[in-house]
Amino acid sequence: MSGSMGRREREHAQRYNDILDAAEECFAEKGFHGTTVEDVANRAEFAVGTLYKFFSSKDELYKALIKERVEYLIQAGLEAMADVVGTEELVRCYIETKVRLCRAKPNFLRLYTRERMGDRFAKTELWREVVWPNFERLYTRLTEAFEAGIAEGALRDDIEVFDMVVALDNITDGFLFDALDDDDIDKYATKVEVMMRLFFDGVARK
Amino acid sequence: MSGSMGRREREHAQRYNDILDAAEECFAEKGFHGTTVEDVANRAEFAVGTLYKFFSSKDELYKALIKERVEYLIQAGLEAMADVVGTEELVRCYIETKVRLCRAKPNFLRLYTRERMGDRFAKTELWREVVWPNFERLYTRLTEAFEAGIAEGALRDDIEVFDMVVALDNITDGFLFDALDDDDIDKYATKVEVMMRLFFDGVARK
DNA sequence: TCATTATATGAATTGATATTCACAAGATGA
DNA sequence: TCATCTTGTGAATATCAATTCATATAATGA
Structure with a gap:
């Protein structure tokens, strides 16, 4: 994509991303309200006014950040799982991708x-329009895989697939x-097998 | 406790609680920053100034609310589970208490x-001093029960109890x-058995 | 080089809301 | 009934942070 852009555009996009990166750090550290526009500007090494050349408001900046990153994450996740077959393999891939x-x-x-x-509970526009729709794509992928898993006898058929997805996601x-x-x-990475066992076999002694 | 208080004290405590109730509704609806002190005052049917006779700041009001309610919830949960014996019964009780x-x-x-x-990630004082310590009491109760469960052979012994607690809590x-x-x-209430099966047996066909 | 355009700056403005405080109303008990 | 003490009020003030904009700086290309 960047190949088709002139230097101007490329530099503009670069600065735009630098601001998003700075915003990500600030917001992650201190939350939306705890972060001032000045904080972001300082971290990005720009003046406040400059940020407003890129984003019309603090709100827009935040929305742009969430949209950008959520789409990236879900896309990356779906691509990693794209060619995986077999329920167990898919779940392992899901967990490992989450680590990465x-x-x-x-x-x-x-x-x-x-x-x-x-x-989520406040049901903001951002949640409805950006976060949830992306998230749903992942849920759909898992749902379909679990349906196949039931069909081929790998998964029990007395629990709804949606409930299985909820369990996996939340574990x-x-x-x-x-x-x-x-x-x-690293702590998370060492738990991959534990999560696999918890999800597939539960905690009861067999 | 209220028996030992004079009318004065009792009425004061009553008003204090009315304000906490109003604050709970406002904060739950619109979040901390979305809620103004005036919102809370209006809902509690007091003037703004009156709130400051009870709480020295909006922040203190919020902290008092979280502290009060978290302590109540955890206490109620622990009491409900106090006399329960048997791993499966305890887990069922935990889940059902959560519904209640x-x-x-x-x-x-x-x-x-x-x-x-x-x-949680911002590691606020409120989290460290109030929320987590209470939460930990619950984790301890479950941890001990699961250790007993392993000892008596009801639970598998190749998964750490802390991990089991994390799984139960998050499912x-x-x-x-x-x-x-x-x-x-009600939707949650109908899922009690599903959660029990997911936690104890997992999703794999046996 | 110089005129023109694009980009960056941050002090000043604006708006929102947390907090204060001088006063009012109500309760208490002599 | 009156003086005193307690509690309630909300307009006025203080604070904080988002946004604007007149100005400065840098890039472009004729």
Whole structure:
């Protein structure tokens, strides 16, 4: 894409992204309201006024950031899972991809979590228009895979697939948050097999 | 306790609680920053100045609310589980208590969730001093029960108890959030058995 | 080089809302 | 009934941070 842009455009896009990066760090650290436009400007090494040449308001900046990153994350996740066949392999891939993305963008995952939990119940436009639709794509992918899993006898047929997806998503999130708490992604990485067993076999002694 | 108070004290405590109730509704609806002190005052049917006779700042009001309610919820949960024996019975009790509390205080659970996710990573004083210590009491109760469960052979011994607690807490939260999303607590209540099976047996066909 | 255009700056403005405080109203008990 | 003490009021003030804009600086290309 950047090949088709002139230097002007390319530099503009570069600055735009620098601002998003700065915003990501600030918002992840101190939340939307705890972050001032000046904070972001300082971190990006621009004057306040300059930010307003790129984004019409603090709100727009925040929305642009969430949109950009959520779309990137979900896209990356779906691509990683694209060619995987077999229920167990898919779940493993889902979990491992979560590790990779968490390693690549820990700040954003903190931010995303806040967005997911904080604005979820408030049903903000951002949640409805950007976060949820993207998230739904992932849920759909998992749902279809689990339906296939039931059909071929790998998964039990007395639990709704949506409930299985909720369980998988939340078990993995639980370990992820615990790791983000301690700023220790390796901790999450070592739990891949634990999550697999918890999800597929549960905790009961067999 | 209220028996030992004079009318003065009792009335003061009553007003104090009325303000907390009003604050709970406002904060749950519009978040901390979206709520003005005037909103709370109006809802409580007091003048702004009066609120400041009870709480020295908006921040103090918020902290008092979270502290009060978190302590109440955890206490109620622990008491409900106090005499339960047997791993399966305890887990069922945990899940069912969550339904009851969610029914009793849905607004606060929305607020609590926000607090848990939003301030968790920011490691606010409120999180460190109030929310987490209470939460930990619950984790301890479950941890001990699961250790007993392993000892008596009801639970597998190749997964750390802390991980089991994380899984249980997050599976149940997943269904809880889904229900709170739709403002439909009954939806959560119908999932008790599903959560039990997911937690104990997992999704694999046996 | 110089005129023109694009980009960057940050002090000044604006708007919102948390907090204060001088005063009012109500309760209490002599 | 009156003096005193307690509680309630909300307009006025203080604070903080988003946004604007007149001006400065840098890039372009004739």
